[in-house]
Amino acid sequence: MNHTVHFASDNYASVHPEVMAAMAAANEGHDVAYGADAATAAFDAAVTTTFGDHALGFPVFNGTGANIVSLMALSPRWGGIVASEHAHINVDENGAPERVGGLKILPLPSTDGRLAPDQLARYAGDLGDAHRAQPLVLSVTQSTELGTVYSVEQMADLTYAAHELGMRVHMDGARIANAAAALGVSLKDATAGADVLSFGGTKNGAMLGEAVVILAEDLRGSLGHDLPYLRKSTMQLGSKMRYVSAQLGALLASVDAAGDPLWLRNARHANAMAARLRATLAPLAEAGALRFTQATESNAVFVELPRAAADTVRADFRFYDWQPGVAPDSVECRWMCAWDTREEDVDGFAAAVARALETAGAR
Numbered sequence: 141m142n143h144t145v146h147f148a149s150d151n152y153a154s155v156h157p158e159v160m161a162a163m164a165a166a167n168e169g170h171d172v173a174y175g176a177d178a179a180t181a182a183f184d185a186a187v188t189t190t191f192g193d194h195a196l197g198f199p200v201f202n203g204t205g206a207n208i209v210s211l212m213a214l215s216p217r218w219g220g221i222v223a224s225e226h227a228h229i230n231v232d233e234n235g236a237p238e239r240v241g242g243l244k245i246l247p248l249p250s251t252d253g254r255l256a257p258d259q260l261a262r263y264a265g266d267l268g269d270a271h272r273a274q275p276l277v278l279s280v281t282q283s284t285e286l287g288t289v290y291s292v293e294q295m296a297d298l299t300y301a302a303h304e305l306g307m308r309v310h311m312d313g314a315r316i317a318n319a320a321a322a323l324g325v326s327l328k329d330a331t332a333g334a335d336v337l338s339f340g341g342t343k344n345g346a347m348l349g350e351a352v353v354i355l356a357e358d359l360r361g362s363l364g365h366d367l368p369y370l371r372k373s374t375m376q377l378g379s380k381m382r383y384v385s386a387q388l389g390a391l392l393a394s395v396d397a398a399g400d401p402l403w404l405r406n407a408r409h410a411n412a413m414a415a416r417l418r419a420t421l422a423p424l425a426e427a428g429a430l431r432f433t434q435a436t437e438s439n440a441v442f443v444e445l446p447r448a449a450a451d452t453v454r455a456d457f458r459f460y461d462w463q464p465g466v467a468p469d470s471v472e473c474r475w476m477c478a479w480d481t482r483e484e485d486v487d488g489f490a491a492a493v494a495r496a497l498e499t500a501g502a503r
C-alpha cells in the first residue's frame with residue numbers, strides 16, 4: 141500500500157482512530173433512523189456543552205451542504221450573501237448556493253481571505269432598494285480559504301458591524317477547529333458573533349460529516365423549527381445518522397488524559413505541521429528561491445515558486461496550484477497539512493522542494 145502523505149488537502153487525510161472507534165461503538169444492532177438515536181443524542185449533548193445551552197446541531201453530509209442549508213435558513217428569497225471573493229461558497233461549490241439555494245452571493249475583494257468591517261458599506265447602500273438583492277447575511281470563513289485566521293477582535297468587530305446593519309452572520313467553519321487551536325480559544329469563543337455555523341468535521345479527522353449549528357439564541361425557536369424540513373428537502377438528512385453523529389460527537393467529546401478534546405488535538409497538530417513546513421522552507425524564502433504569499437496561521441502554507449520546480453515536486457507529492465504566480469513561469473501553490481501529517485512527511489516534502497528548486501536553478 142502507498143502511504144505517501146500528500147500536501148493537497150486535509151481531505152486527503154485518513155480517519156482518526158478515535159473517530160473509527162466511535163463509529164464502531166455506534167455499530168451495535170438496530171437504532172432509530174433519521175436522528176432519534178443514541179449517538180445523535182450524545183452529539184446533541186456535546187453541542188450544548190461546547191457551544192452553550194441554547195445551541196442546536198444538525199448533522200449533514202458535507203461542507204457544501206452545511207453551507208447551503210445554513211444560508212437558506214438565514215436568508216429570505218430576496219436576500220444576498222456578502223462574502224469574500226475567495227469564499228468557498230463563491231468559487232468552490234459549483235454555484236450550489238445559486239442553483240440549490242436560489243441565493244445570490246455578493247462578493248467583496250480580499251487580499252488575505254479576511255474581510256474588514258468598513259467593506260460592508262459596499263453593499264449596505266442597497267438596503268431598502270427593491271432592485272438590489274438585499275445584503276441580509278454575511279458569510280465569514282474561519283480559518284479562511286487562504287489559511288489566515290481572524291483574531292477574536294477582528295471577528296467581533298466584523299460581526300458587530302454586520303449586526304448593526306441588520307445582517308445575520310453565517311460562519312463557514314470547515315476549519316473552525318484549526319482557527320480555534322491557532323487562537324488558543326474554545327470553539328465557543330472562536331465562533332462568537334456568528335448566528336449559524338457550518339461546523340467542519342471531515343478536515344479534522346472525521347470520515348464524512350459536518351453539522352449546521354444554530355448559535356444565536358433568538359433564532360433557536362424559528363430555525364430550530366425550520367431546519368429539519370430544510371435539511372431533508374436539500375437532501376442532507378442521513379437515514380443512518382448515527383454514524384455521522386458518532387464522528388462529530390467523538391471530535392467534540394473524546395478527550396485524552398490531559399482533557400484535550402479530539403478536535404483540538406487534531407487541529408493543533410495540523411497547524412504545527414504547517415508551521416514546521418514554513419520554518420523549514422524559510423531559508424529558501426530568504427534566499428529568494430520561493431516566496432510565501434500568505435501568513436501561515438493555521439494548517440496551510442501558500443507559496444509562489446517556479447512552475448518547473450512545482451512540477452518536479454508533484455512527481456512524488458500531490459498538491460494544487462492556487463493561481464498563476466506574479467513572476468513569469470511561476471505558480472502559487474497551496475500546501476495543506478492534516479491531523480495525520482507527520483514531522484518526517486514535512487521534512488521529506490521540504491527536502492523535495494529544496495532539490496527541485498536547485499534543479500530549476502532557483503537557488
Ligand SMILES: Cc1ncc(COP(=O)(O)O)c(C=O)c1O
Nearest residue numbers: 202203204205228281285312314
Ligand atoms: C472553506 C471551505 N468550506 C467548505 C468546504 C466544504 O466542502 P465539501 O462540500 O467538499 O465538504 C471546504 C472544502 O474544501 C472548504 O475549504
